[in-house]
Amino acid sequence: MTAPDPMLNQLTTWQLAEKLARREVSARQAMQACLDQIQRVDGRLRAFLSCDAGDALAQADQADRALASGPAGRPLLGVPIALKDVIAVRGQPLSCGSKILGKFISPYNATVVEKLQAAGAVVFGRLNMDEFAMGSSTENSAFGATRNPWDPARIPGGSSGGSAAAVAADECLAALGSDTGGSIRQPAALCGCVGLKPTYGRVSRYGLVAFASSLDQIGAFTKDVRDAALVLRAIAGQDPRDSTSIPQPVPDYAAALDGDIKGLKLGLPREYMIGGMDPQVSAAVQSAVAHLEKLGAQIVEVSLPHTDYAVAAYYIIATAEASANLARFDGIRYGARVEGADPIELYSKTRGAGFGPEVKRRILLGTYVLSSGYYDAYYLRAQKVRTLVRRDFLQAFEKVDAIVTPTTPTAAFPAGEKSGDPLQMYLSDIFTISCNLAGICGLSLPCGFTQNPKLPIGLQLLGKPLGEETILKLAHAYEQSTAWHKEKPPLNL
């Protein structure tokens, strides 16, 4: 008996691109399959805040016309890719999961959108997120939480929870998100997909609404590692509109996926074997490390001595930058406005009514650590600790090609469990935050499941600055010799 053909929305981007190039199926059929799946599951899953089906199908028809004359070097031609609601698409809504933006419509495209469209992708949908990307559960969205496709009583992770849930539930072929402290890798781990946070500066941030500018980076959610390589190649590169983008040529990441990881040195940081880890998560990660060793990688213990200080440094730096970036939401040029007798009253009332609790907390914390008399004690000290965290990684990378860790200390936690305790929520990002402080690249991929309930577990690979090829190669070799990525969530919503 042969297995039934997977529906088009269940394919990977490279599988669909091949079928499209052979004209076996149309881009319209693929887009329609995604829209049908959204119709079936999203009423309960709530990964999408909105979806302009007419625009998506029109783009798909355009792709079909282009396919009729051959794909001509457009690797994603006709492939539906959805976006976190923090990335601007001209003429489409942009809310960042917040009420303060009101009925904002983007007047321009983010660079990643132009690049995806140049590669042929059908770019559609607005995916749910924690408000302004501040959170680890998507419970901070002003428009309601997204559920985890594996267990609707649990959170999908955050802040890009909508992106992770949509890819895991086959509502799109791939999605983009943003990662400031783990917001791609953590939800990818908790929903069972691949999540790639590129090196800071590898992908242009133009058109990404800023949370913490020195930490933010756009990246991909995909169903397998090859897709992550393809999407990264499409979106990476220097951009004159983002002065922090790196002027380094973009390699053909998929060419690195040759399965040969013999002799690659993989660091295991001893500081990441902390208490409070779910034993099932530790066991899955340990067996993944053993598996990578069997495939030829050489496992080396490394030390990242300042790991324990990363969360504290992060919450000073990220909130300080956020307090400055979010000053622009003042009710004057765009978004919602609450009138006041004078501008100061207008700003305060608008911001008091428009921002949710977590965003207010972080702006307040960021304002405090930058305020007169406290700047040196908090902000400057945190920037110095950031130097120490970054130095730890650069020293480790003198000995190893990549570092392997769990992505999260536990699998997806129940909705409501940490929403009343911000500090506990912050500590759930303990394994992902250092990567952003150091500006290096990181990837999460499925490495097993917990039992009762069955929930995905993520393995994190951290690479050198611009070391994406190495972590993709390692991830691909692991993935292709295991079957975790083939498992689909039950969607018992």
Added chain:
Amino acid sequence: MASDFNIQYVARLARISLSPAEEEQFGAQLAGILGYIEKLKELDVSRIEPTAHAVPLVNVFRPDLVQPSLYHEEALRNAPAKASGLFAVPKIVE
């Protein structure tokens, strides 16, 4: 240091009006977070340079060419209040 955190003062600096219930809740939560952050004081950072950006790029220039930008009308499209092709704001000077 965390003990002198004055929520009303900081909220005023941040231009966010808070309800009394929010003041109480956020004040307690932020005191807890600031308590946690105190652990950074355990480290000797006296001889460490601060990192503002992880990827050091300096003097990034692009050619000084005239490029298309947002049209006036588009820039005003999302404004909550506008008048005579301008953003409308409350009276600032008497």
